[in-house]
Amino acid sequence: MTTEVLKITGDPAENERVIEKAARIIRGGGLVAIPTETVYGLAGSALLETSAEKIYAAKGRPADNPLIVHVARPEEAEDFARPGPLYFRLAKRFMPGPLTVILEKTDRIPSTVTAGLGTVAVRCPSNPVARRLIEVSGHPIAAPSANRSGSPSPTAAEHVYADMNGRIEMIVDGGPCEIGLESTVVRPDGDDACTVLRPGAVTPEMLAEVCREVRIAPAVVEPSLAADGTPESPGMKYRHYAPKAEVVLINASHAKFLEYVREHASGKYGVMIPNEDAGYFGGGMMLLTGNRGDAKEASRRLFSLLRRADEAGLETIYAELPEPEGETLALYNRIIRAAGSKILTLGSGRT
Numbered sequence: 001m002t003t004e005v006l007k008i009t010g011d012p013a014e015n016e017r018v019i020e021k022a023a024r025i026i027r028g029g030g031l032v033a034i035p036t037e038t039v040y041g042l043a044g045s046a047l048l049e050t051s052a053e054k055i056y057a058a059k060g061r062p063a064d065n066p067l068i069v070h071v072a073r074p075e076e077a078e079d080f081a082r083p084g085p086l087y088f089r090l091a092k093r094f095m096p097g098p099l100t101v102i103l104e105k106t107d108r109i110p111s112t113v114t115a116g117l118g119t120v121a122v123r124c125p126s127n128p129v130a131r132r133l134i135e136v137s138g139h140p141i142a143a144p145s146a147n148r149s150g151s152p153s154p155t156a157a158e159h160v161y162a163d164m165n166g167r168i169e170m171i172v173d174g175g176p177c178e179i180g181l182e183s184t185v186v187r188p189d190g191d192d193a194c195t196v197l198r199p200g201a202v203t204p205e206m207l208a209e210v211c212r213e214v215r216i217a218p219a220v221v222e223p224s225l226a227a228d229g230t231p232e233s234p235g236m237k238y239r240h241y242a243p244k245a246e247v248v249l250i251n252a253s254h255a256k257f258l259e260y261v262r263e264h265a266s267g268k269y270g271v272m273i274p275n276e277d278a279g280y281f282g283g284g285m286m287l288l289t290g291n292r293g294d295a296k297e298a299s300r301r302l303f304s305l306l307r308r309a310d311e312a313g314l315e316t317i318y319a320e321l322p323e324p325e326g327e328t329l330a331l332y333n334r335i336i337r338a339a340g341s342k343i344l345t346l347g348s349g350r351t
């Protein structure tokens with residue numbers, strides 16, 4: 001199969017033609033990679049069993065890891081799920097945007113999409129190209145991240161091309177993703193409590209604005225549970241986001257982290273550091289995370305830095321362990337998985 005790459009440009013009429021072409025492919029049961037505000041998605045119709053099967057095959061993804069269903073408007077969830085009052089409160093505050101909500105499903109969604117679960121994950125993306133495409137296709141869209149299973153999620157069309165060329169019909173290039181980490185996944189527990197199954201740009205603190213009790217699933221912050229516990233979200237049991245290089249994640253003060261890397265790093269290595277520290281090291285590859293303390297920029301860059309490290313053939317990547325809370329909770333969750341859950345603590349850790 002040849003994979004066509006079509007760019008979103010400043011020309012609205014041309015963009016509409018690209019979107020219509022993509023929508024035709026989706027209605028016909030084919031696959032198109034699309035930009036969203038979180039990461040690129042591998043889109044197929046959520047109403048066709050064969051599309052879901054093709055998605056699993058293209059990704060090389062285990063078929064027991066369910067897909068997120070994307071809608072153009074939050075209320076469209078009623079076409080295939082049974083949303084309760086909390087869904088609508090969350091939708092009013094956070095949709096369109098980087099939030100996925102787990103709902104009870106109806107028979108309209110084939111069980112391949114949800115990997116046999118009685119629930120379905122629903123999200124309404126804010127990226128205008130993604131929303132218009134869902135609208136024009138007239139189908140809810142199943143879209144996991146558009147990477148091969150086990151490699152970092154794609155945050156640019158080039159990443160998708162590297163993983164998916166020859167496996168899907170088309171890639172819509174909408175430029176780099178604004179957020180760069182996958183959506184927050186929450187499960188409502190009754191009408192006024194919810195559990196975060198995967199952290200993202202919508203933080204637990206933000207969720208607490210509309211929901212009295214916000215729990216965080218243990219696997220989000222405890223790497224060992226993700227590996228051999230019983231995860232509440234099937235996706236959490238896989239070694240995800242893994243670059244080829246070994247990620248050495250260091251729990252230490254910033255000064256101790258820099259000192260350790262300078263003393264111990266050898267071979268082909270890279271260091272994930274803020275821009276301000278770029279001049280500190282004589283050798284190695286500097287994987288710059290943005291200005292120090294800018295969690296949004298560090299999140300935006302994480303996956304592309306991991307890909308760049310692989311392209312450069314790095315053997316080791318040194319990174320500082322982020323705080324497992326607030327704006328850096330999602331970054332923490334992704335990076336412990338990239339590191340295969342190994343953390344090196346120096347002294348008394350971060351503090």
Ligand code: AMP
Pocket residue numbers: 065066067068102114117119120121143144145182183185197198232233234235236
């Ligand atoms: P991705 O499609 O790569 O963004 O991953 C989707 C994530 O949502 C995975 O971690 C899935 O396990 C999770 N997910 C999807 N559907 C469900 C569901 N019905 N219940 C719990 N988690 C889900």
Ligand code: MG
Pocket residue numbers: 144145153
């Ligand atoms: Mg994924």
